[in-house]
Amino acid sequence: MSEVNATTSLAGEEAVGFSPFRRGWMKLLRNRAAVFGGLLILAYLFTALTAPVLSPGDPSAPNLMASLERPSWKHPLGTDELGRSILGRILYGSRVSLLIAIGVVAVGLLVGVPLGLVSGYYGGKIDFFIQRITDMLLAFPGFLLALALVAILGVGLKNTVISIGISMVPIYIRLVRGCVLAVREQVYVEAARALGTKDVTILRRHILPNVLVPIIVQTSLGMGTAILFAAGLGFLGVGVQPPTPEWGAMLGSGRAYIFNAPHVATFPGLAIFLAVLGFNLLGDGLRDALDPRARG
């Protein structure tokens, strides 16, 4: 036990000359689960970027002569009820889910982080106002909120992103506000004010960088959640609409053939599982690597 402690503290010392983020990066590379998660995400990004090369042709073009075929050389993961290659649709589906995940997290970050910063730094009436709205949004389970928003906005890719994005905004607001409340009491924030720094600069230069770690972790975990939520909406038929290849919708339509052609539902499910697992492992690893309390 003491040996383990000795090596980790040594690792901390040799990294002394680096910024906190550089040091976190070195710790992250020592975490096997996080590296595995990172590799899954890299593979995911790779397929999303190269889907048209890996699987030429239209992934949505039906070929009813070849419907519900089992895995073969020609269709490594088999075909669905319309005879489309499941591998091809999973590869193309990775683009859709990645697009949704990035969009959702962007909505969450762009709306949630500024509101959280303002809410935590200024406090008072504006904080009260933002927090009561956050309370209202958090009162609904996240997925239910996204579902309700889809019901209002309508189905489709854009509305899926907006709905899930809005359901994630309160999480970012709360997270950022909580961190800001702690950081704004730091002496260096008071010192910056004493030296005449503008509020905007204090928020941008002194507070934001010091609350960045939980935001980064939440972003990684949020990508996983976004993929899961998007698949959930797709599964229920209110997400991205066919014939666009979407993992949740593929899972949903494959459900009907679960007994005679289980591969139709299994492989999209596996894709969802691996993508979400990747983001969660990386997120956990980032938290451990960047959390100053967990250091050493």
Added chain:
Amino acid sequence: MRDGALLAIRDLRVRFHTLEGSFYAVDGVDWHVERRETLGLVGESGCGKSVTALSVLRLLPPRTTEIQGQILFEGINLLELDTEQLRRIRGNSVSMIFQEPMTSLNPVFTVGEQIAETIRLHQGLTPKEAWDQAVEMLRLVQIPSPEARAKDYPHQLSGGMRQRAMIAMALSCHPQLLLADEPTTALDVTIQAQIMDLMLRLREEMHTSIVLISHNLGLIAEMARRVVVMYAGKVVEEAPVRELFHDPLHPYTRGLLGSVPWIGRKQTTGRRRLQEIPGIVPGLMEMPSGCRFHPRCPEAKEVCRREPPPTIHRDDGRRVLCWLWA
């Protein structure tokens, strides 16, 4: 005399609004600093020294504090300025350094970046010029190899080095007034002496006035020309440093001086125990009637319990808030 003062605080009252009610943490404080003077502000913890200093730059949370009176800096009442005017004074004309050198620098930026930021803020230099000047400031506060240290993060510096960097940052725009709130309390004694020497030298070089807040009387004796003693939100005595140490008027000042160990005292005054002032500074909620010091005062009379004491201005320019001299 007071009209020429760099900073004059007149009848300052600072009230905190809390859930338990409203209390005056500073209650009718008057003092001033001349140009190029070092004023010592002395008192126990909780007597209102820091609150007074923070209210000069209006750094107290505005929602829960109320500041009354006047804070005149070069004749301008700082309490009447708007946020933007105030911001231009902070760090530029009036600067402040804090007690905790370990936490007063932002951990995610290098020391040089932080000093350069303050310089750019007030002087509108290019990033390169500001960086060079930041390195120059680090050299001025006698940090060895300042070019390399400017690229260090705060956690790579020792406490003394960080406090030097903090002083460099506070002085980077050549302020006329430096508020130093217990600048050496968190440092060990040899480093304290170095930092104090540095501040004295910089005062000479940059013509900066200093308000030195401390409970360390030895430090005040070394540094200050004039001393203001505060107790429970009020100024109880003001005197030139030599007079204060040789002939303290207020029983509280005597108590403070008596509780400092002086090497060599045994020979001159015989074997004596170190004195203490019984009790603690009263909380804001339980201010005693009459003189606020009377429950702890060895010389308290009946009148001290009933009536707040008057401020006695003596002919030699000293003042004291005590019935003994009325």
